[in-house]
Amino acid sequence: MAKKIIIAGGGTGGHIFPAIAIANALKAQSPGIEIRFIGAKGKMEMEKVPRAGYQIDGLDIAGFNRSSILKNLGLPFKLFKSFMQVKKIVNAFEPDAVIGVGGYSSFPVLRYAQGKGIPTFIHESNSFAGKSNILLGKKATAVFVASEGMEQFFPAGKIQITGNPVRKEIVKAVGEREEAVKHFGLDPSKTILLAVGGSLGARSINELIAAHVHELAQHNIELIWQTGTNGAESYKHRGQPFSNVWVDSFIYEMDKAYAAADIVVSRAGAMSVAELCVAGKPVIFVPYPHAAEDHQTVNAQYLADRKAALLVKDADIRAKLFPEILRLANDASLRTSLKEHIRPLAVTNADDIIAAEILKQIR
Known part of the structure; x- marks a missing residue:
């Protein structure tokens, strides 16, 4: 039976294009695989991922706004709503694994998947890991990184140094x-x-x-x-x-x-x-x-x-x-x-x- 995988994250090309490269490699190695993306509404992944030929669901989620405290008043509601959206998407799709590439949308998706015992994988492109990835890395199946010295952020036994995926x-x-x-x-x-x-x-x-x-x-x-x-x-x-x-x-x-x-x-x-x-x-x-x-x-x-x-x-x-x-x-x-x-x-x-x-x- 064909495997199903969710790839979550985005916000910038530095997150989106590695995600698409990984998706393409998964399809090349397992042609029958089903891949679905989850991103943040209003972010560039909502355009770039469909252009690459993949379906994407958008979450009502945003990051903390450091320039305006007032703009953060709705953040708890958006976070709760995004978790409800994630629950619905994941339960309907029933993925065999979830991959997080960074960005607002990756945290609720991987956190929910980890709670359900679904294998989760993280790709961290930078030499300084983001806070969400650090938290998620503790329960991840594996963490793929670009460079050495990432033990300060992730459990050493889960780290694999792979480099960063570049579009073919x-x-x-x-x-x-x-x-x-x-x-x-x-x-x-x-x-x-x-x-x-x-x-x-x-x-x-x-x-x-x-x-x-x-x-x-x-x-x-x-x-x-x-x-x-x-x-x-x-x-x-x-x-x-x-x-x-x-x-x-x-x-x-x-x-x-x-x-x-x-x-x-x-x-x-x-x-x-x-x-x-x-x-x-x-x-x-x-x-x-x-x-x-x-x-x-x-x-x-x-x-x-x-x-x-x-x-x-x-x-x-x-x-x-x-x-x-x-x-x-x-x-x-x-x-x-x-x-x-x-x-x-x-x-x-x-x-x-x-x-x-x-x-x-x-x-």
């Missing part, structure tokens, strides 16, 4: 530069800069790009600019008049963007780092300075120490980022060196390892 299309996209550049309507004979700040956006990166976008053409640089959702319209308005600029709030075919890029400017979230290692691109990381325990700086510094990436601190972005972009654009030997050092850090089969272990546990 990104793994396969290496070497398709000219066709990928034309996909964005740009000139393959020019240097292609890819600027990404995550699915929600990175204000400091976007503001820096907006301030210098008019200068790129004189340096023979073409730009693929993912602004993220926050402030997208003003950034699109800024970039669209220039023929050497492709700009939008989101890049749906990220494999083509990586394949096209000669230089990348990016935040240093765990999934961005994993994808850029696989893509093997010269990258300037600008870590988000307010991430828990400053883990994005830790991620970026790990690569910078190995001469696999450049690092510009967020506080230095106005003074240093554009000169670093120009330096990298004009120094072919530096680009080659960065590519040679970043490629050995790539993990291309984490999704397959995770899927195989889950199927082994529930066989």
Whole structure:
């Protein structure tokens, strides 16, 4: 009889895309498997998961709002309602296992599954685990992590170091530069800069790009600019008049963007780092300075120490980022060196390892 699996979580691409990669690997290894996602209503998983071909149920749930205490008054009610929704979904679907990838919706789903004795699995992409995953890890069947040293968050016997799952299309996209550049309507004979700040956006990166976008053409640089959702319209308005600029709030075919890029400017979230290692691109990381325990700086510094990436601190972005972009654009030997050092850090089969272990546990 075909197995059934629920995958819960989302909120950002760093949670959603590994979840979809795991789902695809499960289907490849067990073609008859039934997979259902659970996310948070109003979050990006409600769009991205159906685009990937999977059914998703949305919960009425939200996180704690640190900027407005009044907005948290309805939180207990939303949490109770989400648990009732989870109970109904799980009891109707009767999963053989539940996988949590982080985000608001993962906690009530895994907590309920653990109460019913259903095997639960956690994927923690970051070097600093989230509070929900730490609590859930105590009763999880296994915890899949990207790096060593996670015993401070999870029971040592449950940890498996797998790396972070990267979408297969990104793994396969290496070497398709000219066709990928034309996909964005740009000139393959020019240097292609890819600027990404995550699915929600990175204000400091976007503001820096907006301030210098008019200068790129004189340096023979073409730009693929993912602004993220926050402030997208003003950034699109800024970039669209220039023929050497492709700009939008989101890049749906990220494999083509990586394949096209000669230089990348990016935040240093765990999934961005994993994808850029696989893509093997010269990258300037600008870590988000307010991430828990400053883990994005830790991620970026790990690569910078190995001469696999450049690092510009967020506080230095106005003074240093554009000169670093120009330096990298004009120094072919530096680009080659960065590519040679970043490629050995790539993990291309984490999704397959995770899927195989889950199927082994529930066989």
